[in-house]
Amino acid sequence: MRTRLKDVAELAGVSVKTVSNVVNNYVHVTPELRARVTAALDELGYRPNLSARNLRLGRSGMIALALPSVRGAYFSELAHLIVREAEQHELTVLIDCTYGDLEREKNVVESFRTHLIDGIILVPWQLGTADLRAREDTTPLVLLGERMAQSADSVAIDSRAAGQAATEHLLDIGRRRIGVIRNLPRNTGGVVSRNRLNGYKRALAAAGLEFEPELIAEVDFSHGKDARLATDRLLALPEPIDALFCFNDELAMAAMRRLHEQGYRVPDDIAVIGVDGIATGTAVTPTLSTIDPDKQAIAETAVRMLVERIEGSAETGPRRVKAGFTLVPRESTMGQQHTRRRRRTAKHVSGH
Template identity: 60%
Template sequence: MRATIRDVAKLAGVSIKTVSNVLNDYPYLTPATKEKVERALAELDYRPNISARNLRRGRTGLIALALPSMRSPYFAEIAHLIVKEAETRDLTVLIDCTEGAREREQLVAEGFRSHLIDGMILQPWSLTAAYLRNRPDRTPLVLLGERLQRSADSVAIDSRAAAAAATEHLIGLGRRRIAVIGAPPQSQGAKRPQESGRRQQGYTDALARADLPFDPALVVHQLEHSPEGVAAAVDELLASAGDFDALFCFNDRVALGAIRTLHSRGWRVPEDVAVVGIDDIEAARLSTPSLSTISPDKQMIARTALDMLVERIDGLDRPARRVVAEFELVPRESTLGADGAGQE
């Protein structure tokens, strides 16, 4: 039978109130009393009833996490880290996949039109700033990514700076004809993540600083993220600008698919074309060649998102805050070659 707080109090020789004070980190307890209660808690393997505690506080202990896709290794890693961070705060995460659809994102932003969740973390692709400002539900909300970052608390890397760092890495290796896959076409409008536009800006920033001309033929507006879509984007690039010597892809999935396509077309990586991505997914370390990439501090993103959400759940009232997460360039074989890449 599961131990109760009454059992703990009896074993420790204290009142039920004293046990409750220990469980709730009441500051005015003598070390001897606290040690006695903690010893009893351990001996009985007592586990507090989180549901009952939340009920007393008017909470459910549930939060929602809504991401555009769970097929994306990056989003899967972020989801895993957020779930682990939530566990340390006695929170349970309900995960939803929006596919970037506005209707689905609105449903999340409205707290799933229920009172079952205490807060939510959302990576928006289609919502507008006006909608978030006027949303009917005021459930605490934290945004991932740079889109709509002034509409609610948000955390993301600086995509423009990250893209510039990736491009400068290629320039530093002597590459001068640097192609891009993943740039957002104008016709997609709000359907495309804002990060894509900022990554193209970072790419052009780096070219300008190195006095390298911008060539539109080197930029491919990839619309489809399937393996076939990546192959089509690479083939388009080979047809329009076959003399490129480097390739910057706006995420690692595209970069890995591009490497495969280049190999199948008789191009060597990195001898003929150096390739770099963004995200540092696990497959980037396991591929052949291993993929040079921009590595966002995913742990910081998950921890910061939970910190800001819990603050809002606890009633913090202040203007929306933007936190810029750290990132680092991780050079590997796809740009340095097997001899130049260090061991991780």
């Protein structure tokens, strides 16, 4: 039989109203009463009826997470963390895939199951600032990434700083001809890609090296075939490269495979570094050096910001939060020698 509030009240020697106040985290309950009720709740194994509570609050207890893809390791790992964090707030996550399609993204922010969800976390690839400004739906929204930071709450790492850190690492180990495999997803301007490239340029300039456009290979997607073709283009340059900075880990692993097929040794001939910090990077040979975004902080911050919007406790105006990242040198740049972790954390800054 399901435990009732009345059962808990009788065991604790308090009123049903007091039990209800404790269950709903009402602040005006004395510590002594809260302790007695909590002990009774634990002893009887009481579980609140979330459906009834959400009904009283006019909420569904569900949020949406809309991603461009659910196949890539980075988005899968991030989704896992967001689901776990949402559970801490007693929220269920509905996951949708937009495939980076503009109409699908518009549907997410305009009318996406609004009768079912309390809020939305979205990774936009094509959605523009004008689309958000024209938005009529008032469902709370948090964006993941550096696009449209002034149009809605957003959480992202500093991609320029990440690109600079990756390039500086390659420079620190003595590489000077650093090729780039830059993914250009179908988005409005490719802000993340552009910022990483600007970080690369900044590191070169600080080292007294000129930027050479021919060292940049662009691919439309993160498919292995695209990375292999891009690697071949860079290997065909008259002056050989001695390092590769790939704008995500999947590109980097595909590039390493192609280098192996072409008879190059990593990192002896060409050092390779990626971005994303996906778990698969430790399962390849050599293990992949990477820029590892603080995905746990991204998940925690995104869910917290969304909950604040749902509850109406957030400040007015869009908030922009920067999450940190870690440079993780592994065998693809350091060889078999001992590697160490180096943290370079962006401050968490909120603002309009």
